[in-house]
Each structure stands twice: as structure tokens, then as C-alpha cells.
Amino acid sequence: MTAQPSRPIPATIAAVVRDGHVLLVRRANPPDQGRWAFPGGKIEAGERLEDATARELFEECGVRAQALQVFDAVDVFDHDDSGALRRHYILVAVLCRWQSGEPVAGDDALDARWVSLA
Numbered sequence: 001m002t003a004q005p006s007r008p009i010p011a012t013i014a015a016v017v018r019d020g021h022v023l024l025v026r027r028a029n030p031p032d033q034g035r036w037a038f039p040g041g042k043i044e045a046g047e048r049l050e051d052a053t054a055r056e057l058f059e060e061c062g063v064r065a066q067a068l069q070v071f072d073a074v075d076v077f078d079h080d081d082s083g084a085l086r087r088h089y090i091l092v093a094v095l096c097r098w099q100s101g102e103p104v105a106g107d108d109a110l111d112a113r114w115v116s117l118a
Contacts, residue, residue, distance in 0.1 A: 013040035021114035031078035061112035065096035
């Protein structure tokens with residue numbers, strides 16, 4: 001029997017747009033292993049949302065950006081092969097202004113790159 005998660009896990013995702021391109025990473029770990037997504041990760045206890053966004057962005061792909069504003073929040077449910085809920089994430093999407101750095105896969109990313117909005 002799979003234990004039910006005790007509570008949702010707060011996390012942040014950074015939407016960084018620069019010169020008509022958006023920064024994406026290819027996830028290295030479940031639940032979205034191998035998929036392209038906004039960079040981000042878990043918010044630590046006592047950490048401000050803006051600080052978590054900037055930290056996770058830098059750890060995951062080496063880019064520094066200023067967190068500007070929250071623009072969405074979404075639920076992500078991670079189920080095991082039998083369909084039981086393993087984890088429930090609440091992802092807070094934050095619009096960010098690029099400051100420096102070029103994307104390099106690190107931490108939880110297989111790849112990182114600027115992708116044309118077109």
C-alpha cells in the first residue's frame with residue numbers, strides 16, 4: 001500500500017523571457033522526467049517566493065533573473081503505476097526579468113535552452 005502524501009508541496013517555476021525566447025529546461029527527475037518545462041523547484045521553509053524562484057533558476061540552469069510578479073498557480077499530481085497519489089505539488093509561476101548568464105543544465109536538468117516564442 002502506498003502512503004498518501006501528508007500535504008501539498010509548494011514549489012516555484014520561473015518564466016524568463018528574453019528577446020522573443022523563453023527559458024526552458026528538460027527535467028531530469030520524476031514526475032516530469034524528460035519533459036521540457038519552466039525551471040524551478042521546491043520552496044524551502046522560511047524562504048520568500050522571490051528568493052526561491054531566483055535560487056532554483058540559478059541552481060537548475062545557471063541563469064540569474066529578478067522575480068517580478070506571480071501570474072499563475074497550478075496543481076501537479078504525481079501518481080504511481082497503480083494510480084495512487086505519490087505527491088501533490090502546487091507550482092507558483094513567477095514572471096522574471098533576465099539579468100545574466102546563459103543556460104547550462106545543472107541540478108535537476110538534463111538540458112537548458114532559450115526557445116523561440118514563435
